[in-house]
Amino acid sequence: MSLGERALLQWCLLTNTDMLSGLQELEETATHLDSVYPVYNALFAFPTLKSMGLAEKNTELDPQTKVNYLCGNSLGLMPLQTREYVNRELDAWSARGVESHFRNEITTDWVDVDLPLVPKLAKLVGANENEVAIMGTLTMDLNSLLISFYNPDVASGRTKILFEKGAFPSDYYALYNLAKLKGLDPSKTLVQLSPEDGEYHLSTEQILQYLDKEGDKVALVCFSGIQYYSGQYFQIKEITAKGHEKGCIVGWDLAHAAGNADLKLHEWDVDFAAWCSYKYLNSGPGGIGGIFVNEKHSHGDGVNGKARLAGWWGNDAGSRFQMLEKFNPIESALGFRQSNPSVIDCAALNSSLDIFAKAGGIGELRAKSIELTNFLEKCLKTSRYYKSISESNRIGNSETHFIIITPGDPLQRGAQLSLLFKGPTSDVMMAVFKYMNERGTICDERRPNVIRLAPTPLYNTFKDCLVCAVLLEEAMSQL
Incomplete structure (x- = not known):
């Protein structure tokens, strides 16, 4: 018996005839869609019940059963070929030591090790090759760019930094301390926009209206491309254009967007962006980050005539080792x-x-991703415990239920759906999360009450989405 077979059997035991009919229809749909959209799960290493320490809790299943992994928004799975790629560099190190910097007989000379990756990454984020660099890690990269791009003008009153309330804490820390580094009071400098009452994400109109009204006081706009908590995909093109119209610099944290959304950073005239690579880009925990700097800002004098944070690897390669x-x-x-x-x-x-590249690029994957997440949403909405946001606002915590706080418009979200749990007790989310995890569906939680589910088009199937929804129904029924 597989995870999917067990989950579907349990659904049959839990539900009435009408719901069972709906399940059969969803199962047929999943089978059809999995025959239409390619999946590359054979290229990835999946944790198993045994490796996750879950075999003893699932004795009816083979310990080598692969888990249902819907957590690529937190850490992508390891490509099987990563061992080969890494081992080649270890072989070069062991065989030639320091000589591999300039005479690597196995792979690229280490002095240029990042350069072959630049055109590949540029395609994924919609950039010209001269606009992308691979370096550092996300917050470090973001701080480096912020120092150059945030140029407050106290005399004119253009000092504000605009971003969303509930941004990832590391971004908040970076922006808060950026204001302090520039000699400004963060409480008067940071402007965080919040959703309207009863809503869980910002509307594009809210952001544009604020910029229309207050944009002449804003020096920097710096939102998340995709919001880590709600899963909202901000409208980068429209927000960037409005920011520029009002004279603002516009940058983006693309941690949850790179490798997930079909970005066009050059076309949208984004000023700068930074991202990590360990989520949808599957580079491994703490993997190297990336930056985008619009080519209009990369002249030798730095951004807007201001000096950048500098180091020898940013220096002209021809004179780098002359130690000038x-x-x-x-x-x-x-x-x-x-x-x-x-x-x-x-x-x-x-x-x-x-x-x-083998999968056809980000356009092909994004097309599948939209269908995957749409299907997951459809499955979740068949649950007896699902409520719309308006229904939830009406009943409050009087009964146990969940809502989906991610925008319903597929163009305003990435792969992720964020489920917010409510009920008479405060432990609903953690109880559901624990139940699902112990039975082999791996997702993640964000306190106090959200579970994030992210079907990833490279290695997740439509059947995975159905199994997840069935297991969630089972978990809720146990409360």
Whole structure:
């Protein structure tokens, strides 16, 4: 018996005839869609019940049964070929030591190890090759860019930093301390927009209206591309255009968007962006980050005539090892690099980028992702415990239920759906999360009451989505 077979059997025991009929229809739909959309799960290493320590809780299943992994928004699965890519670099290290920096007979010379990845990554984020660099990690990269791009003008009153309430805490810390570094009072500098009462995400209109009214006081707009908690995909093109219309610099944290959404950063005229690679880009925990710097900002004098944070890896490669006391920045995003990148991290990222290419690129994957998440939403809405936001606002915590706080419009979300749980007790979400995890559906929770589900088009199937919804129904019925 597989995880899916067990989940569907349990559904039959839990539900009435009408619901069972609906399940059969969903199962047929899942089978059809899985025959239409390619899946590359054979290229990834899946945890098993045994490796997760769950075999003893699922004795009716083979311990080597693969878990149902819907957590690519937190950490992507490991491509099987990552071992090969990483081992090649370890072989180069063991065989030639320091010589591999300039005479690597196995792979790319380490002095240029990141460069073959740049065009691959540029395609995924919709950038010109001279606008992308691979470096650091997300918050470090974001801080480096913020120092250059945030140029408050106290005399004119253009000092504000605009972003969303409930941003990822690391972004908040970066922006808060950025204001302090510039000698400003964060409480008077940071502007966080909140959803309207009874709503769980910002409307694009709210953001545009604020910029129309107060944009001349805003120096920097810096939202998340996709909001980590709600899963909202902000309308990057429209917000960037409005910000520029009002004279603002516009940057984006694309942690949950890179490798997930079909981005067009150059076309949308984004000023700068930063992202991690361990989520949808599957580079491994703490994997190397990436930046986008619009080519209009990469001239040698820095951003808007201001100096950038500098290091030798941003210096012209021809003179880098001459050890001169003159910084001659590369006139591209590469000029924002500071230190040489981790060879092992680049190898791990490269292994995943090659799978993206094999799958036809981000456009093909995004098309499948929309259908996957739509199907997951459809399955979840068949639950006896699902309520619309308006219904939930009416009944409050009087009965146990869940709502979906991610926008219903597929163009305003990525792969992720965020489920918010309510009930007479405060432990509903954790009870459901624990039940699902122990039975092999791996997702993640965000306190106090949200479970995030993210079917990933590279390695998740439509059947995975159905199994998840069935198990959630089973979990809710046990409360």
